[in-house]
Amino acid sequence: MEKLAVLGCGVVGSGVVELFEKNKALIQKRCGKKVEMGYILDLRDFPDRPYADKLVKDIQVILNDPDVTVVAECMGGIDPAFDFVKSCLEAGKSVATSNKELVAARGDILLKKAKEHNCNFFFEASVGGAIPIIRPLHKCLAANEFSAIAGILNGTTNFILNKMIKENMDFAAALALAQEKGYADKDPTADVEGFDACRKICILSSLAFGKHVYPESVYTKGIRDVELRDTKICGLLGYAIKLIARVQKLENGKILPAVMPMAVEEDNLLSQVNGVYNAVMVRGDGIGKAMFYGRGAGKFPTASAVLGDMIEELQLDHTIPSQTWENVHDNDFIENFASFSAKYYFRTSSTDIAVLNEVFGQIGEQIICTDDGETVFLTENPLNERELDAAVKALAQKGVQVLAQYPILES
Numbered sequence: 001m002e003k004l005a006v007l008g009c010g011v012v013g014s015g016v017v018e019l020f021e022k023n024k025a026l027i028q029k030r031c032g033k034k035v036e037m038g039y040i041l042d043l044r045d046f047p048d049r050p051y052a053d054k055l056v057k058d059i060q061v062i063l064n065d066p067d068v069t070v071v072a073e074c075m076g077g078i079d080p081a082f083d084f085v086k087s088c089l090e091a092g093k094s095v096a097t098s099n100k101e102l103v104a105a106r107g108d109i110l111l112k113k114a115k116e117h118n119c120n121f122f123f124e125a126s127v128g129g130a131i132p133i134i135r136p137l138h139k140c141l142a143a144n145e146f147s148a149i150a151g152i153l154n155g156t157t158n159f160i161l162n163k164m165i166k167e168n169m170d171f172a173a174a175l176a177l178a179q180e181k182g183y184a185d186k187d188p189t190a191d192v193e194g195f196d197a198c199r200k201i202c203i204l205s206s207l208a209f210g211k212h213v214y215p216e217s218v219y220t221k222g223i224r225d226v227e228l229r230d231t232k233i234c235g236l237l238g239y240a241i242k243l244i245a246r247v248q249k250l251e252n253g254k255i256l257p258a259v260m261p262m263a264v265e266e267d268n269l270l271s272q273v274n275g276v277y278n279a280v281m282v283r284g285d286g287i288g289k290a291m292f293y294g295r296g297a298g299k300f301p302t303a304s305a306v307l308g309d310m311i312e313e314l315q316l317d318h319t320i321p322s323q324t325w326e327n328v329h330d331n332d333f334i335e336n337f338a339s340f341s342a343k344y345y346f347r348t349s350s351t352d353i354a355v356l357n358e359v360f361g362q363i364g365e366q367i368i369c370t371d372d373g374e375t376v377f378l379t380e381n382p383l384n385e386r387e388l389d390a391a392v393k394a395l396a397q398k399g400v401q402v403l404a405q406y407p408i409l410e411s
């Protein structure tokens with residue numbers, strides 16, 4: 001009988017084991033074969049768990065068992081996950097991972113390794129938790145040329161921003177609540193600074209555009225500086241501030257990936273994504289726009305995606321040569337962020353509209369002058385980074401400070 005193995009018995013790994021055992025009969029029927037949970041690798045002991053007898057501490061046990069055909073990697077991080085996954089693939093065992101850090105940093109190497117050994121490296125769970133997005137991009141939407149992807153790919157930051165927008169909590173209080181609820185880690189850096197969302201847009205960009213996009217090449221700005229004041233005023237203007245991970249294909253053929261807080265118009269479905277939910281909007285020449293929505297994290301939502309990959313492998317029994325991307329030695333296909341251009345939300349330290357019009361040519365019609373001498377407005381025209389810089393400097397020369405600025409997500 002074929003066996004499964006799970007590397008890492010943390011939240012996601014234990015979820016994979018428990019969901020598999022709960023729905024084993026259904027899963028076997030859907031796979032058309034008998035399969036059982038063989039091993040769970042973890043250095044810790046879990047004597048009280050019903051699957052304690054399956055725990056092993058040595059990866060060699062899994063590698064040496066020919067009945068193990070599919071392995072779930074739910075350890076997180078690069079070391080030792082990369083070596084373990086590589087060894088599994090070299091032994092001809094397919095791997096399904098939930099580890100976005102691993103896929104974003106080394107996906108190209110592991111995909112190549114899988115092809116060489118006639119097995120598969122799957123990573124549906126690495127982006128958007130329960131949301132099917134990897135397989136749709138690679139299969140259902142494969143007839144499309146993609147022009148843009150934009151998403152809310154981090155549940156923790158969406159929860160924090162949502163609390164600020166809807167419940168008037170400031171950033172620190174909302175972060176503390178996210179930690180209390182177990183969404184944000186004790187060290188919330190990867191979520192709050194946008195690194196987690198960056199890894200996920202790297203994976204989607206690599207898959208959609210066929211070349212590995214490394215996190216180091218992506219402009220990334222988190223939400224730590226978002227002020228309650230702006231979430232409120234933005235709301236009055238009909239926009240919500242969201243941490244958006246996006247990539248767009250430019251006319252010159254290059255792609256421009258970025259992660260940053262953006263003002264999202266309330267007509268845009270992404271502005272309606274609340275709490276820890278995630279959503280991804282994909283734009284293609286055949287489909288126009290398609291939207292994917294669901295739980296972006298959590299034990300069973302993520303386990304569902306990992307098991308979905310494992311089930312596909314059990315149904316397939318062969319490698320999928322097309323699910324891959326090139327590894328690249330230069331980043332020529334990635335446009336410099338200096339070319340990024342958008343309309344902007346600005347909050348400035350002056351109510352002198354004439355000065356603002358002078359600097360921006362013409363500011364938009366939606367203007368709010370606050371009681372404490374600030375002006376909030378949206379620009380009429382898009383600005384690239386150079387124009388933005390020039391505008392901020394020109395305002396400074398006239399004694400006007402830019403207190404906050406957010407690019408507006410194109411609809």
Ligand code: HSE
Nearest residue numbers: 153154155156296297
């Ligand atoms: N910390 C991540 C989030 C977990 O909040 O979305 C899933 O990658």
